[in-house]
Amino acid sequence: GPAARCEGVVRIYSSPTGEVHALKGVDVTVPVGRTTALTGPSGSGKSSLLRILAAQDRPTAGHAEVAGRSLAGLSARGLRALRRRHIGYVFARPTDNLLRHLTAAEHLATAGRLRRVPRGEAREEADHLLELLHLTARAHHRPGEMSGGEQQRLAFAQAVVGRPALVVADEPTGELDTATTHDLLDAVRALTRTGTSVLMATHDPLAVEAADHALHLRSGTVAHELLDGRRLAVV
Numbered sequence: 001g002p003a004a005r006c007e008g009v010v011r012i013y014s015s016p017t018g019e020v021h022a023l024k025g026v027d028v029t030v031p032v033g034r035t036t037a038l039t040g041p042s043g044s045g046k047s048s049l050l051r052i053l054a055a056q057d058r059p060t061a062g063h064a065e066v067a068g069r070s071l072a073g074l075s076a077r078g079l080r081a082l083r084r085r086h087i088g089y090v091f092a093r094p095t096d097n098l099l100r101h102l103t104a105a106e107h108l109a110t111a112g113r114l115r116r117v118p119r120g121e122a123r124e125e126a127d128h129l130l131e132l133l134h135l136t137a138r139a140h141h142r143p144g145e146m147s148g149g150e151q152q153r154l155a156f157a158q159a160v161v162g163r164p165a166l167v168v169a170d171e172p173t174g175e176l177d178t179a180t181t182h183d184l185l186d187a188v189r190a191l192t193r194t195g196t197s198v199l200m201a202t203h204d205p206l207a208v209e210a211a212d213h214a215l216h217l218r219s220g221t222v223a224h225e226l227l228d229g230r231r232l233a234v235v
């Protein structure tokens with residue numbers, strides 16, 4: 001099946017001034033081994049949908065699943081387990097993803113332990129990821145000794161250790177300059193070629209262009225969708 005899927009997802013928030021209908025019946029499929037970009041103006045529901053697909057929140061109504069597991073059937077503890085095993089997460093700000101006192105190799109080893117990857121396997125995977133993302137020379141450096149672009153590539157490497165079903169990224173290029181953004185998007189492409197499924201919320205046209213699949217939200221619904229450059233009909 002797909003990495004994640006939503007069908008008729010509704011998310012309503014209650015606020016002192018009344019209900020906010022943030023998502024009004026969203027159907028989305030996040031394909032395996034592709035990069036999906038989630039776009040839309042501020043207030044269109046991107047964060048709400050991202051939180052649901054990252055198993056941080058549950059829909060008010062409708063069906064949402066990640067790695068084949070329905071979110072509706074899970075307790076808070078079940079959601080936490082699902083996140084730990086099956087979802088990697090990348091924040092916009094590189095330093096938010098990393099710990100100051102750990103080297104790159106130690107970040108990856110820690111992620112391996114969290115996902116219960118056997119130690120030898122985790123080591124091999126870490127070496128492979130460092131090479132794939134051009135970080136081998138940084139293996140024994142701490143974040144303070146790395147550029148923002150290197151930090152964000154390490155954040156993706158860390159998110160991918162143990163092969164979670166889905167990597168969710170919130171504006172991953174938001175803090176990067178153009179040259180570094182290109183390097184990061186190349187790194188994301190390299191990861192999707194190895195079978196990783198990435199969902200990123202973004203305002204960055206470069207990131208949308210680099211994605212295989214793009215979903216555009218408007219007022220809590222999918223306004224249009226592109227898959228491999230083809231426009232999909234949205235009813």
Ligand code: ADP
Binds near residue numbers: 042043046
């Ligand atoms: P962005 O526009 O960068 O996507 P927002 O500013 O809409 O993000 O939201 C940032 C955070 O604030 C979100 O995690 C969201 O849950 C929360 N938030 C947004 N709007 C409200 C609101 N009206 N009441 C309470 N929390 C809100």
Ligand code: ADP
Binds near residue numbers: 014041045047048
């Ligand atoms: P985006 O990420 O596209 O900016 P959001 O999903 O953050 O959109 O917000 C969609 C709508 O839901 C907005 O009107 C926002 O103010 C509202 N909203 C988001 N989070 C909350 C919340 N926790 N409580 C109340 N309203 C919220």
